[in-house]
Amino acid sequence: MPWLDQRPYFVYCVVHMTRKPRKDNPSSWTGFGPYLRSIREDKAVHDRAFSLRQVAGRIEVEPAYLSKVERGEVAPPSEAKIRALATDLAQDPDVLLAMAGKVSAELREIIRRRPKEFGELIRQLRDAPDHAILRIARQVRDGEW
């Protein structure tokens, strides 16, 4: 059948026509959209308030834009919108921001004040298990007395 020969070309066209150029490094956020979509759709099964349209309305973006975010066709939204999404979907904002390849302004400010120390701290903790990281807390400094 002649159309069978055309199929690879058809698929190629669909794939390439739906791909849009990405402004930044997509490897840092390609998981964000599908993750967001899975969370939202899980909730939507039980509650229609989590339809694409309603969630988009609550965080004040166009449904079409949110749809593109979920499909990974555009870069994730701003920190403020991600925080709004995290609140709406009862997710940890730091986790969503990290999946979007972003660091919160608050953390950036903390690191900016002492970049060398925090850079070294994070490198030291790179392979530490979760419980070890959670144990790290500020100690009361003892001096000379």
Add this chain to the structure above:
Amino acid sequence: MIELKNDQLLVSFPELHRDARCTVSFLRTLRIPDDNRTYPLPAGLGRFPLHHVDDFTNNVPSEWLEHGGVLFPMYQSEAMWIHFGRSSGYPFAVKVAAGRVNAVSGRDWTSGLEGSPQNYMVIPAQPWLDGFSVQKGLIRQFVAMPLGEGFTAEEQLTGKASHGGLQIQVFPMRSECYQELLKRRAPRRDDLFGSLGRTPLGVLGINSESMGLAPGGLMRQEIYQDPHGLDVWDPSRTARCFVHLVNSAVYRQITGCAPPTEPVTADHYRKAGIPWFECYGGDASALEGAPRLAELDSVAARTIKKGGKSIEPVVIVDEAKIVKLRPRSTGAVREGSAW
């Protein structure tokens, strides 16, 4: 190591044992009259807010940065007691000093533990300390006074106002001794008294920013003898903290905030129906008081000696409001709160 969490010092030795942790907190309370009558233990009315001294490097004297530690605000003549909490029953020896004068033995500060006279308390058996140990079963309440006016225990005993504040040092039990202890008794999740509570409701001179602790009114409280012996404590592992006390004005200068609370008055205490407590350690032996501390002038006595007039609060203790705390037997427990 010592961390600051929820206005408590969280002391832990994770390298020794996962149970090796305890808390030290400082509680607001009613100042009892300094009239040489003895009073039961007043309730705790919330923790004083603790801050790292290092958070205010530009606003505190350089000596404080040298000492490190934490700070908290107290009004002049406000009273305080120290609560020792824990989660697991792991024993610790705790030394407490005010202006580097040991509150149990009355001796000057030394870095180690001493058995004769005992210069430390053992937790969890000792759940709290309200003041200077002056006689067997009697303490004089910790009362905040400005350094430089001669009221504090430090100034009365050394003639100097050099340190002020409080000094806390914690020694854990040796891990092998703890293992032995666990074999002798079933491990338990709570201690003799737990955090039962006493928590029914939910400057001048040489060091002008500092406050020190002076002996106030007499209170019935026992300091218990160490049942384990000096050898069980691990002198190689210790955690210590200098606790700086500041008055409300200096606290505001340092932190930019007003102290969150004001001292409770006897009238408020009575009208709120807040209970009093009496607590005896059952089988535990009480230490004799420190003769050196017994000779100190109380705040009222000092005021009169200086030609002033002591105005003491009128406190009427309703016997029906006294909660008697008595362990059911050695090892008896009462539910504590988790942390």
